[in-house]
Amino acid sequence: MRASDHSADDVTLQALEQLITCLGASVDELQRAQARAEQLLADRRAGRPWLDLVTEEARPLVVESVSSVLSALAGAGHDWRREEAAALRREEVSINRIAALFGVTRQRISALLRESRDDPTA
Template identity: 60%
Template sequence: MDLAPRESAEEQDPAARALGELLEVLDVCIADLERARSRGRELLERRRTGTPWLDIVTAESRPLVVEQVSTVMAALATAGGAWRREQAHALQSEQVSINRIAALYGVTRQRISALLRERARSVA
């Protein structure tokens, strides 16, 4: 009897794993953006009352709205890039041509080739 834990389909499928990780990052980013939006509305209200920008920014607690947005953008770029690379590899593994993948992604075939090379380097 084999008592070793079996990997889930997601654990066996790097593209599914990358998508799951992207979804987790999206959840965090959505929460971060909601906080940034709320804070931004507070800042805008202060500005509408005539408060100078310097006073608004120096009174703002960390992370600043601009920092929150930058953090979200970086997280999405990282997780989105990993998903894009794994999905391109998965499509290629299903015998989808680079030209077709490029058309699906709306990029050049050279960009897909670069994604596949990046993926190969990251798993090596």
């Protein structure tokens, strides 16, 4: 493996490590959000008004937690997909094959590969 392959692989591994970290944090945050949502449900079923429940809910709100997790996962997932596509291309896998593996168009893979080349860390 050439030195440039090692540095490129390091970027790919870093993207995977960041995805794993994001997944773990997301699971933790979603478990907290689920517990809060279950408490809201119990309180509402006990007859408490929605205004009281929402007014008294601690921040971040359940909906804020869910939105935050989705945003973080979208970013980490995108970074991983980009670097994984670039790693496959370095192994001389065709753009069409990568597109089929990822379930997207070849144009999407081409865009990811352009983005990877434009990234100064890639």
